[in-house]
Amino acid sequence: MAFVQQDSLVDLIRSSRGVVVVDHRGLGAEDMEDGARRAAAYLRARGVCRGDGVVLVDDGGGAELLMTLLGAWWLGARAMIVAATDDAREVDSAVAATDASVVVRGQPTGQGSEVAYRSVLTGSQPLTAAPECGPSDVALDIATSGTTGTRKYVSFTHGALLANVTGIAKRLSLTRQDRLYTPLPMSIAGVIGMLLLPGMLAGSSIHLGRLGGVRIAQSHRQLEATRPTLVYGVPYMYELLSGQSRSVDFDGLRWLICSSAPLPSSTFDRVWQRFGVPPRSSYCLAEAGTVTLNTSDDLEVVRNTVGEPLDGTTIRTEPADSASAGRIVVSGPSCGLGYRTGGQVDLFPSGEVWTRDLGMLERGLLTVAGRVDDVIQVAGTNVDLAHVRSVIGRCPGLGEFALVAADHGRLGRVPVLLVVAGTMSTTVRDVLHFCRTALRDVEVPREVRVVTEIPRTATGKARLREEYGR
Known part of the structure; x- marks a missing residue:
């Protein structure tokens, strides 16, 4: 299926025939554009301009967060979505690192820069001006997980994200008949980049469960109601779901996508038995989006690799000390610009992302073998x-x-x-x-x-x- 080339993510949403179902509410392109115009008018009145940062906390309604995100993009501003947490330091760290001028959340704490989603979407008349964003404007600042070191923040342009989501939609052959589902919260970068935006590009229906954590185990009810053709998740989610005894008919399910890390062999088998289709591993990075997708018909390839790079993405491996596999290096139009600190972005040298992951390339297929950090001396x-x-x-x-x-x-x-x-x-x-x-x-x-x-x-x-x- 051929997809129309867009100049920005706002253009993608405005031209989409897809529907986002979140918090029991269906949103089409007109609904999202109306909300985006209202959010843009409010944010502009707060002084948000092209290139400014806006932090969105995932503690309110999903529809409100999504329309506020689009409103920030409308102005050419960049956004960062932060997980709901009791630790105020998480939000403070994001604000400092991204130099954000406004924080939007469901329940503001009373700090000067914080406003409520309800105010953003009801406090102004819709903005009549055309979108101000283009391919080179930064759309998202995405945080690394911080599990292997200090948390960093990566800046992605509209153009980079468009290249990535187009590659995903093509590789998965998404159509208007597809129903995409994830129980994960919207603060997970893949929910926006690997599910919502590719689905909107293809005109699919996208169902956002917004559970997260151990509540993922409750998602069987959402799965029954949605009857998805594609499920997006992470290893921990599939571990929880594969252990349930509840019987669910997954007729029509085409893709089980697992990002973040390959599934252990035992979990792979349980997931396959539970859902009736084998899970597909993808290689995803906070610095480069979705790098590979495994859509092979060869079961051994599906089980043991994370598949081939998306169109336009290049992978190579470089020798790594104390390891038989090589260090994975990624480049291409969908990579982030670099790490952001305040108002500055430290660009990736030569546009390449040197990961801390170890891997092997054979016949164009990538196998992830571990991390540089995983090799210790005892x-x-x-x-x-x-x-x-x-x-x-x-x-x-x-x-x-x-x-x-x-x-x-x-x-x-x-x-x-x-x-x-x-x-x-x-x-x-x-x-x-x-x-x-x-x-x-x-x-x-x-x-x-x-x-x-x-x-x-x-x-x-x-x-x-x-x-x-x-």
Whole structure:
């Protein structure tokens, strides 16, 4: 299917025949344009101009957030969507890093720059002026997960996002007959970039569940009501959904897309059995959007790789110390500009994103092998935590776990295994026995900690650096 080339994301939405269903409300292009004009008028009255930053907190209605986002784009402003959280530092950090002049949220705290979504959408008459944004204007500032280091913020232009969403829609052969669904909150960048915008480009119906966290397990009701042809999610989400015994008919489902990280083999099998179609891994980066999509008909390719790069995207690998795989380097028109600090963007050198991921390219297919950070030295011997994690995942009765590296006074960095108490059907002694049988001495976790829960980001990634010295 051929898609009409657009100059901005606002043009994409205005010309779309798609419908966004959020908070039990269906929004077509006319509805979103009316809301965007109202939001643009309010934001302009607050002094927001082309190039300014606006932070949107995902703690109110999804329709209100979406129309405010479009209103910011209408003015040529850039937006950043922040997860709802009790930690005010998350919002403060986003404001400082993106130099935002306005913060919009469902429940303002009373700070001077904060306003309510309701005020934004009801406080002004619709703006009559034409959109002011173009391909080179920055549309989104996207935060990295922060699980492997200090959180950074990446700036994406309208042109880059248009290139990415067009590549996604083409690769998945999306049409007006498709029904796209995710239970994830809108603060997850992939919800906007990999689901909403490609769906609107194709004229599909897009259903946003906005659950997140452990509430993802409740999404079976939404799945029954939506009967999607495509589901977008992350490993933690599929882990939760695949463990349910509730019977659901997924007739018509074409694609199960998993971003953030490849699924472990055992989870892959459970998801396939649960949904009736194999899950497809994609390689996604906060710095480059969706890089690959696995749409192969070859089951071995589906199971073991993250697929081929999208059209226009280039991947290569560079030698990495202490690793058999190479460091993944990405370039192309859909990449971000660089990391933003306040009003400045530190551009990626030569437009290339040098990731911390390790991978192998064979016949154009990418296999993700781990991270540079996953290779540690234990008593002077290299230990690949990705390999250790994969082996431990086969331990019978282990349940939910995370493998981290902690400082050891004599051995350097050592593996430490965290296991969630309520999910175990075995003992710590048996777990250690399995590890000693299946792993080298230096790879065996020096400690097994039984915990009540593992702290996670909104996408389900284990957030462990501060807590466990990773």
